[in-house]
Amino acid sequence: MNIFLLGATPSISAEPGEDPTSKLTKTGGNTGNQMIAHGLLSQIDYQNIAWDYRIDPKEVRERFDMIVIAAANFLFPKFDFGGMADYIERADLPVAIVGLGAQSNNYDPNIELMPGTERFVKVIAERAASIGVRGPYTLDVLARRGVHNVTVTGCPSYYMSGAKGPVIANRPMEGFKRISINASRDVIGHSFDKDKMRRIVLEIYKAGIAWNADFIAQSELAEIRIADREPGTGVEESLNAICTFLKDVVPDDDARAWASSHVKVFFDVDEWLKTIEEYDFVFGSRFHGCMVALQRGVPAVVVCHDTRTEDMCRFLAIPYVTIMDLERVDVNALHAIVDRDALTRRYRELYPAYVEFLKSNRLKPKS
Known part of the structure; x- marks a missing residue:
């Protein structure tokens, strides 16, 4: 499986002495974004991967088997993902997306999105077996738009410990x-x-x-x-x-x-x-x-x-x-x-379901 990664990336390339503003920009404006991609990639097998957006989408279609999106709070009124929608359409490959989130100051699912982001939702819904979203609120936001091939997974960073899950120390x-x-x-x-x-x-x-x-x-x-x-x-x-x-x-x-x-x-x-x-x-x-x-x-x-x-x-x-x-x-x-x-119990419930979600999206979970 050859994967082309969109959204968050697991690492950045920084020059010695590079301005911190430049390095922050490379992370997408938040160093935590790298945790999303790191967590997602930690649990799937692949042969080759790239995330250089300068690669022409036609070349992506020739070299890779699918597009994988390490998503964050994309569904926010001020964000426009029309450019990513264009890229995906031009590459014309199957899509797997994990961690898509809606961001708001209340739980009204009727949030207004920019036209480019509305189109992004339509594009991924057509190409993904199931869209992995951060929580039930995002599921409701997508349902209001007629998108129902959705699975609540949480953030992929949650699963980076694999089957054993995190073991939290008991520290007085x-x-x-x-x-x-x-x-x-x-x-x-x-x-x-x-x-x-x-x-x-x-x-x-x-x-x-x-x-x-x-x-x-x-x-x-x-x-x-x-x-x-x-x-x-x-x-x-x-x-x-x-x-x-x-x-x-x-x-x-x-x-x-x-x-x-x-x-x-x-x-x-x-x-x-x-x-x-x-x-x-x-x-x-x-x-x-x-x-x-x-x-x-x-x-x-x-x-x-x-x-x-x-x-x-x-x-x-x-x-x-x-x-x-x-x-x-x-x-x-x-x-x-x-x-x-409580955290341990919930992880034991969710991890097997997450593995099945990856499989349903043609991603091979690491053994």
């Missing part, structure tokens, strides 16, 4: 040495409640600073510039931006000292997976920032702020709390949410 908080947090100041506008989301994000940062935690950035450009530590990339301006954001909750000197030494970013998935093992607990509003921890047995809790995160966490039994039910960030209370047994 008294022995905690290192905590990692994640949050985003750039998604406040499309959360369930903008004012509450801003307050909770501030609380996450505040708790992280109090616990001397590391912050692992994914799309937050100011934090990424600080973490990348390349000269001439706007580090001082980025520190000022973080201090300004935190000015009402953390003294300027404390915020600056913490950000200078505790903000990290990973443009390599394997390095991220290896480093996360050093932590005792992870929490924050980034689904993949928490998923990478769970995959390495580290307890983690997602602070859900919109449908794309909450819908997946509910379906997959990922430990989570919604911003609508959270008044303040208490690290001890968050840790108490982690239910290792």
Whole structure:
């Protein structure tokens, strides 16, 4: 099986000293996207793979057997996937797509999509045996458009541990040495409640600073510039931006000292997976920032702020709390949410079904 990959990619090629903005662009604007593709490819067998979009679609049709799409929150009113729809039509190959998600600040399935994305939905529905979606909400969004060849799978990053699944450590908080947090100041506008989301994000940062935690950035450009530590990339301006954001909750000197030494970013998935093992607990509003921890047995809790995160966490039994039910960030209370047994039970239910889903889409699961 020769696969041409669209959507998220498992890795990027970066030059020494390359500007962090350029590297972030190569990930699709979020380092967590690489977790999606990494998880998908980790569970399927293939002979050859490519994801160079400069290859002419006609050549793709000649060289590859099918198009596989590692999808994310594509069904969002501001996204236009008309270009991908064109590419797929011109290549004219069977399609397998996993992880397609609808993103909204409520669960009304009548979300408005751009014409190009509407056409993308039609194109993949015609070519895929079944569209793998992130949660029941996305299934409803597609059903309203007359698309019913759909299977709820969650995100493919959930399955990267294979048949055995993740084994979450039982770590009492008294022995905690290192905590990692994640949050985003750039998604406040499309959360369930903008004012509450801003307050909770501030609380996450505040708790992280109090616990001397590391912050692992994914799309937050100011934090990424600080973490990348390349000269001439706007580090001082980025520190000022973080201090300004935190000015009402953390003294300027404390915020600056913490950000200078505790903000990290990973443009390599394997390095991220290896480093996360050093932590005792992870929490924050980034689904993949928490998923990478769970995959390495580290307890983690997602602070859900919109449908794309909450819908997946509910379906997959990922430990989570919604911003609508959270008044303040208490690290001890968050840790108490982690239910290792529930996660294990759900994984044992879902993994065999995921294997059958891959087979139904002509993908060969790894043994």
